[in-house]
Amino acid sequence: MFLKSKEIHLKCTHCSQITAYQKASIVCPLCGGTILQAEYDLEELVHCHWKDKLSTRYPSLWRYHELLPLFDSNHIVTLGEGWTPLIQAQRFGKLIGLDYLYIKDERQNPTGSFKDRQASVTISVMKEQGIKEMVLASTGNVAISYSAYAARAGIKLWAFLSGLTPDEKIREIQLYGAEVVKVPGTYDQTKQVAAEFAQNQGIFLDSGLKSFTSGESMKTMALELGEQLHGQAPDWFIQGVSGAMGPIGVVKGFEEMMALGMVDKVPRLGMIQSSGCNPMVQAFEKGEREAIPVTDPKTAIATLATGNPGFAYSWLYDLMQKYGGAMEQATDAEAYTVTRLLAQTEGISVEPATAVAFAGLIKLAQRGIIQPQERVVINCSGHTYPVEEQILTEEFAPEASTQFKW
Amino acid sequence: MFLKSKEIHLKCTHCSQITAYQKASIVCPLCGGTILQAEYDLEELVHCHWKDKLSTRYPSLWRYHELLPLFDSNHIVTLGEGWTPLIQAQRFGKLIGLDYLYIKDERQNPTGSFKDRQASVTISVMKEQGIKEMVLASTGNVAISYSAYAARAGIKLWAFLSGLTPDEKIREIQLYGAEVVKVPGTYDQTKQVAAEFAQNQGIFLDSGLKSFTSGESMKTMALELGEQLHGQAPDWFIQGVSGAMGPIGVVKGFEEMMALGMVDKVPRLGMIQSSGCNPMVQAFEKGEREAIPVTDPKTAIATLATGNPGFAYSWLYDLMQKYGGAMEQATDAEAYTVTRLLAQTEGISVEPATAVAFAGLIKLAQRGIIQPQERVVINCSGHTYPVEEQILTEEFAPEASTQFKW
Known part of the structure; x- marks a missing residue:
C-alpha cells in the first residue's frame, strides 16, 4: 500500500530519454531502446525521514522499497530474500594477507544464491x-x-x-x-x-x-552494505563476473546512497573471471572497452561461462575507469582448492563460481593491488549444498539412470 | 563484552538442584545428572530496557544474548544464523484449509537447516x-x-x-x-x-x-516468533520430531517470554513423525508417557529415524499435557508428494524430513484438530538443495563411483 505515491522515471541508456515509469512501459518510447535504468526522486528522498526508520524495518531487501521500482506493496512476491549476513573472515583473511575481509553471505537466500x-x-x-x-x-x-x-x-x-x-x-x-x-x-x-x-x-x-529490474535488485546488496558498515563503504567490492549485472547494480546502489548522504564513497571493483572464459579479462588487460567473445568456453563452471558479455562489459569498464578497480582470473582447479580452504577456515561452503571469486581475490592481494589494511567485501554468491539426490531422482526424474541407493 | 555481568543458573532435571553456571560446569554437582536446563534472572530482565532495543539489533539469534548461556561476546562463533524469515503461505494454506499458515523458513540458515x-x-x-x-x-x-x-x-x-x-x-x-x-x-x-x-x-x-546448550539454541526460534508476530504467539507450532529437541526448546522460549511479558501464551504442539519410525506416535495414541523403541526403522528419511527417543518423549509428553497438542505421522511417499505441492504453490523446496511435517499438518487440518482460523507456524527445518555433485565428487571423494559428467 505504502508505495503508491512515489515517482519513478526510466532513462534510456541508448538515447538518454527520460520517461515516467508506468505499468507496462518497458521499452524507451522515443528510440525503442530496451536497456533502461530506473531513476528515483533522490532530492525528495534525501529530506524524508525513512532513513531514520530503516534500522527497525524487517530485514529483507524490501526494507528499501523507496528505491525499488514497485508502486503497490501488495504486489511484492517475497520469500524473505536479502539482508544477508556480513561475516568477517578473520582466519581466511589472515591467510591471504587481508586484515578486514568481509563475506556478504548471499548463500543464505531462499534458493541459496544472490x-x-x-x-x-x-x-x-x-x-x-x-x-x-x-x-x-x-x-x-x-x-x-x-x-x-x-x-x-x-x-x-x-x-x-x-x-x-x-x-x-x-x-x-x-x-x-x-x-x-x-x-x-x-x-x-x-x-x-x-x-x-x-x-x-x-x-x-x-x-x-x-531488464531494468535486474540492476535494481542487485543494488540492494550495496544498500545493505551501507547499513551494515554504518555508512562506511568498503574499499573494494569483489565478485566473480559473467554477465556483470551484480557489480553494475551494486555501483548504482552506492551512487544513490552517495546522493542521499548515506555512504562516503563508491568502492573499487575487483572482478574475477574463470580462466577458461575470460573475455573481460582479456579486453581489460589491453585497456579496451569492447570485449571479443569467447566462442568455446573452457570451464566446467556453468555459472561463469558467458562467452559474450556484450555491452555489459563496456558498461562495467566505464564504471571501473570512474571508480577504480581490477580484473583477475582463476582456473577451475584453483577454485576447487580454495573451496576447501574457505570451508576449513571459515565454515563457509561455496559453489564453484563463488570459489573463483575467492581464488581471484587471493591473487589481487598477492599482487599488492589490494592492500592489507583495505576493507574488502566479497559477494559469496552461492552455496555448495547437499541435495537429497535419492528423493529428487526417484520421484521427480524417474527416467534418470542414477542408482537408487537404499 | 556486553554479556559478562549476567547471572545464569543450571537446574538439574533429575534432582532439581540449582547451581550457578560457571565455565566447565556441565554436570550437576549434587547428583551427577547430565540433563541440565539454563535459568536466567527473568525478574531482573523483565525490568530492563533491552526489550525496547530489540527491533534495532542485528538480525541473528544472538540479538537475544541476555537469554543465552554465554558470558563474553568475544566467544560468539557466528555465521549469521537465526532471524530467519516468517513467510505466510496463502496458496498452500488455502489448499489444505488453513487461513493463517506461516512458514518459519529455517532453510535460510548458513548450512541450510535449523x-x-x-x-x-x-x-x-x-x-x-x-x-x-x-x-x-x-x-x-x-x-x-x-x-x-x-x-x-x-x-x-x-x-x-x-x-x-x-x-x-x-x-x-x-x-x-x-x-x-x-x-x-x-x-x-x-x-x-x-x-x-x-x-x-x-x-x-x-x-x-x-547438552543444555541445545535446548537454549532451539528456543531462539520462539523468541523470534514472538517478535515477528508482535507478541501474539501462534495457536500451533508444527514440527517433524525425532529427538524432540526443537519443540522442547521452543516451549522453553515461549515460557520465558511469558515470564517477561513478551507473548500472550505458549502454543500447542503439532508433532509429526515418519510412519516408519513412530515410537512417539504409538505411545501418545495409547496415552502413555514412555515410548517403546522402534529397533528397525522403516523409513528412508535418515533425519527422522531415531528409534529410541528415551526421556525426550516423556519430557515432550508432559509439555503436551500442559499446553495441549497432537501427534501425527506421514509415510515417505506422502512426504514426497507434499514436497512437490509445496514447491509449486509457495516456491519453497524442502528436504524429506521437513516434508513429513507438512504432510502431517495436512492430516491435522483434515481431522479438524487444527481449525481453519487458527494461527499455525510450521518449522521449515531444511532445504532440498542442488549440490555441485561433480565438484565434490571429483575433488573430495575421488574414490566415489559416480561418473564425471562433462
Whole structure:
C-alpha cells in the first residue's frame, strides 16, 4: 500500500530519454531502446525521514522499497530474500594477507544464491504489470530462483538451460513446476534460442541486464552494505563476473546512497573471471572497452561461462575507469582448492563460481593491488549444498539412470 | 563484552538442584545428572530496557544474548544464523484449509537447516569453556552444521554418521575438515558407538538434548516468533520430531517470554513423525508417557529415524499435557508428494524430513484438530538443495563411483 505515491522515471541508456515509469512501459518510447535504468526522486528522498526508520524495518531487501521500482506493496512476491549476513573472515583473511575481509553471505537466500534478489524484484514487477507467463535463459541459478518465485506468484515460467547446467539443478527447477528446455549448447546460444522462442510465442522475455529490474535488485546488496558498515563503504567490492549485472547494480546502489548522504564513497571493483572464459579479462588487460567473445568456453563452471558479455562489459569498464578497480582470473582447479580452504577456515561452503571469486581475490592481494589494511567485501554468491539426490531422482526424474541407493 | 555481568543458573532435571553456571560446569554437582536446563534472572530482565532495543539489533539469534548461556561476546562463533524469515503461505494454506499458515523458513540458515542454531550456541559455549575437540553422532544435518562452526572456531570435530546418511551430506561434512566415522547401523547404534569412543578417548561428547546448550539454541526460534508476530504467539507450532529437541526448546522460549511479558501464551504442539519410525506416535495414541523403541526403522528419511527417543518423549509428553497438542505421522511417499505441492504453490523446496511435517499438518487440518482460523507456524527445518555433485565428487571423494559428467 505504502508505495503508491512515489515517482519513478526510466532513462534510456541508448538515447538518454527520460520517461515516467508506468505499468507496462518497458521499452524507451522515443528510440525503442530496451536497456533502461530506473531513476528515483533522490532530492525528495534525501529530506524524508525513512532513513531514520530503516534500522527497525524487517530485514529483507524490501526494507528499501523507496528505491525499488514497485508502486503497490501488495504486489511484492517475497520469500524473505536479502539482508544477508556480513561475516568477517578473520582466519581466511589472515591467510591471504587481508586484515578486514568481509563475506556478504548471499548463500543464505531462499534458493541459496544472490539471484533471489533479482527474482523477487523482477517477479514482483511482473505481477504488478499483469504478466502471467515468461521465458528466460539460464545456466542454473537464475532458473532455480525464478522458478521458485514464479511458482509463488502463479506465473508460468519457461526455463531454457545451457548444456553445462548440472542435472541436480535441472531437477530442482522441475520441482518448482517450471517448463524446462535443455539447449545442447553454450549459454550465449541458449539465450538466442530463448529469445526466438519468446518472440515467436509472444511471451515476455526476461533478458538479464536488459531488464531494468535486474540492476535494481542487485543494488540492494550495496544498500545493505551501507547499513551494515554504518555508512562506511568498503574499499573494494569483489565478485566473480559473467554477465556483470551484480557489480553494475551494486555501483548504482552506492551512487544513490552517495546522493542521499548515506555512504562516503563508491568502492573499487575487483572482478574475477574463470580462466577458461575470460573475455573481460582479456579486453581489460589491453585497456579496451569492447570485449571479443569467447566462442568455446573452457570451464566446467556453468555459472561463469558467458562467452559474450556484450555491452555489459563496456558498461562495467566505464564504471571501473570512474571508480577504480581490477580484473583477475582463476582456473577451475584453483577454485576447487580454495573451496576447501574457505570451508576449513571459515565454515563457509561455496559453489564453484563463488570459489573463483575467492581464488581471484587471493591473487589481487598477492599482487599488492589490494592492500592489507583495505576493507574488502566479497559477494559469496552461492552455496555448495547437499541435495537429497535419492528423493529428487526417484520421484521427480524417474527416467534418470542414477542408482537408487537404499 | 556486553554479556559478562549476567547471572545464569543450571537446574538439574533429575534432582532439581540449582547451581550457578560457571565455565566447565556441565554436570550437576549434587547428583551427577547430565540433563541440565539454563535459568536466567527473568525478574531482573523483565525490568530492563533491552526489550525496547530489540527491533534495532542485528538480525541473528544472538540479538537475544541476555537469554543465552554465554558470558563474553568475544566467544560468539557466528555465521549469521537465526532471524530467519516468517513467510505466510496463502496458496498452500488455502489448499489444505488453513487461513493463517506461516512458514518459519529455517532453510535460510548458513548450512541450510535449523541445526545451525544449535551449532552456533554450542560451539560458542565450547569456545568459552576452552574445549578444543569434540565428538557427535548424527544422521547428517547436525554434523554438517557442527563441522562448519567447528572449522570456523578451530575445534576438531569427530562426526559419527548413521548408515542412512546420504553420500552428498558426508562429502559436505568432509569438505569442512571434520573426521568422519561411518557406522553401518541405526542412529541409536551410532550414538552408542560415538559415546563409547568419546569416553575412551576422553573427548567432549555433544549429546543432543542432554547438552543444555541445545535446548537454549532451539528456543531462539520462539523468541523470534514472538517478535515477528508482535507478541501474539501462534495457536500451533508444527514440527517433524525425532529427538524432540526443537519443540522442547521452543516451549522453553515461549515460557520465558511469558515470564517477561513478551507473548500472550505458549502454543500447542503439532508433532509429526515418519510412519516408519513412530515410537512417539504409538505411545501418545495409547496415552502413555514412555515410548517403546522402534529397533528397525522403516523409513528412508535418515533425519527422522531415531528409534529410541528415551526421556525426550516423556519430557515432550508432559509439555503436551500442559499446553495441549497432537501427534501425527506421514509415510515417505506422502512426504514426497507434499514436497512437490509445496514447491509449486509457495516456491519453497524442502528436504524429506521437513516434508513429513507438512504432510502431517495436512492430516491435522483434515481431522479438524487444527481449525481453519487458527494461527499455525510450521518449522521449515531444511532445504532440498542442488549440490555441485561433480565438484565434490571429483575433488573430495575421488574414490566415489559416480561418473564425471562433462
